Ligand SMILES: NC(=O)c1ccc[n+]([C@@H]2O[C@H](COP(=O)([O-])OP(=O)(O)OC[C@H]3O[C@@H](n4cnc5c(N)ncnc54)[C@H](O)[C@@H]3O)[C@@H](O)[C@H]2O)c1
């Protein structure tokens with residue numbers, strides 16, 4: 001791997017400010033999905049080492065929470081500056097381990113860093129309240145206090161931003177964090193740790209543990225001293241972790257799967273809408289919780305829309321994300337390719353039409369060529385499951401009530417897209433769609449000021465924005481009595 005600063009490529013866990021081997025000698029190879037070659041190896045930590053990470057965080061909590069908010073802000077801003085200064089190396093690491101095209105990785109580093117800056121500032125604004133007293137001679141109010149150690153478990157599709165969106169909020173609130181990144185993409189997390197150390201984040205405040213996923217997660221859920229669990233990943237694992245966190249009654253935040261509808265109104269220019277739908281579907285080769293999976297197009301413009309969609313989709317270049325002309329990288333591994341193929345086969349066997357997507361053109365074993373299916377119906381996996389692949393399904397509809405019912409016909413409720421210029425239709429959809437986020441006439445919807453999150457089985461809580469830091473804060477109420485006549489409201 002060619003980096004300007006080779007020390008950013010770390011192959012150890014990072015606990016209590018130290019780079020750590022696994023005591024049991026277990027390790028795992030990390031594979032570059034574009035080539036199938038091993039990029040490096042990571043150790044799997046043993047249970048006593050994981051408890052050691054909790055000990056370290058527990059100790060670090062005392063001093064970290066005692067810093068003034070502006071002192072924590074300075075350290076987080078130093079981290080932000082280092083992320084920006086090392087953007088190119090961080091993007092290279094990300095593309096090699098995740099597969100996404102280099103410009104997308106640069107974009108994710110920028111996106112991930114933006115959460116650090118946002119929460120560095122937001123930490124200075126965690127205000128409590130003054131409550132008009134109903135008790136004679138007393139003053140009432142609230143204080144905001146850090147909840148304690150936060151365990152952060154993150155996925156492979158956004159290996160850096162899904163960490164910083166959690167870690168920066170927790171750290172700004174005064175909480176130390178223990179990050180468990182996905183085994184497929186640990187090196188971005190470890191580079192973050194290297195830069196956190198250089199930024200002067202004290203030992204034990206930002207830890208990265210590695211190991212067998214179910215083992216590590218179970219131990220962190222069982223640990224009484226871990227007070228908050230923030231998970232981004234599949235709904236299946238999210239449910240499991242929610243259950244495992246119950247007996248220690250943790251604060252749990254879940255950012256889970258999505259199955260976004262993309263609604264195109266009859267008033268839309270079919271070309272404009274089709275180009276937007278391609279952009280909303282194929283980011284990160286469709287491995288995005290916001291991917292526009294179910295494209296619902298008014299019957300009056302359906303055929304024109306499909307024509308423009310195919311034209312735009314066919315112009316996408318699939319290949320190794322390190323090559324400058326590539327738009328879509330590989331999928332994360334062979335299982336993801338098998339799942340994509342089975343979803344397409346299922347749809348065709350149930351009557352969908354394969355309009356485009358020839359898998360014989362795939363440049364390697366982990367690649368999946370973009371697919372467009374039309375005539376998608378609710379009995380197909382491509383409708384019901386989050387496909388997490390470059391597979392787009394189009395369905396025609398005839399009126400607004402029908403399309404709202406179609407859009408809500410899923411267990412997921414993360415994000416929905418609506419394309420129309422009719423203000424009454426916009427308002428109706430905005431109110432009726434059962435989603436945590438609705439984006440109208442815009443593919444881009446995320447960023448640091450945004451309360452990101454879903455309803456139904458897409459999650460609990462919100463990340464980012466003014467709400468994001470609340471996930472890591474307790475509200476302590478006080479009643480200060482015996483004040484005599486100076487109390488009152
Ligand atoms: N809502 C959001 O903000 C958001 C953002 C990104 C990704 N996602 C979702 O993440 C999913 C894709 O990511 P993924 O495949 O890494 O998800 P995943 O659930 O398989 O893994 C997520 C994390 O959980 C760990 N894990 C896996 N199996 C586990 C188990 N049995 N017990 C405990 N931990 C386990 C993994 O190692 C990883 O760190 C998609 O569903 C996607 O929609 C959601």
Ligand SMILES: N[C@@H](CC=O)C(=O)O
Nearest residue numbers: 157158288289290446
């Ligand atoms: N694209 C999402 C991550 C989902 O996979 C984001 O912006 O947070």
